[in-house]
Amino acid sequence: MATIVTPDTILRCHPLNRSAVIVKPLRPYLEWAKTDDAEGLAESVFENLRREPHLYLLPEYEEPASQQEVLEEFWPILFEAMLEGWAWSGLDSIFG
Numbered sequence: 167m168a169t170i171v172t173p174d175t176i177l178r179c180h181p182l183n184r185s186a187v188i189v190k191p192l193r194p195y196l197e198w199a200k201t202d203d204a205e206g207l208a209e210s211v212f213e214n215l216r217r218e219p220h221l222y223l224l225p226e227y228e229e230p231a232s233q234q235e236v237l238e239e240f241w242p243i244l245f246e247a248m249l250e251g252w253a254w255s256g257l258d259s260i261f262g
Contacts, residue, residue: 184223
């Protein structure tokens with residue numbers, strides 16, 4: 167069922183006080199992925215992730231110096247999520 171946007175529904179929206187981080191793989195990831203790429207999918211997965219990167223919402227921070235603290239706290243979770251996503255992406259390509 168589609169939601170119809172009216173002025174009434176817009177007024178009920180609430181702001182989302184979060185910071186966003188966009189994660190794109192770099193060449194070191196590709197080189198690492200190629201070390202275990204029997205199916206030859208590393209290059210295409212890498213290019214797909216560069217074109218359509220993941221965006222994660224993190225707690226907001228007030229001061230620019232706090233950005234590093236937030237990233238240090240959440241990078242293990244982000245890293246795990248990215249690895250899991252890449253693994254499932256590869257399986258989708260195989261079993262698709």
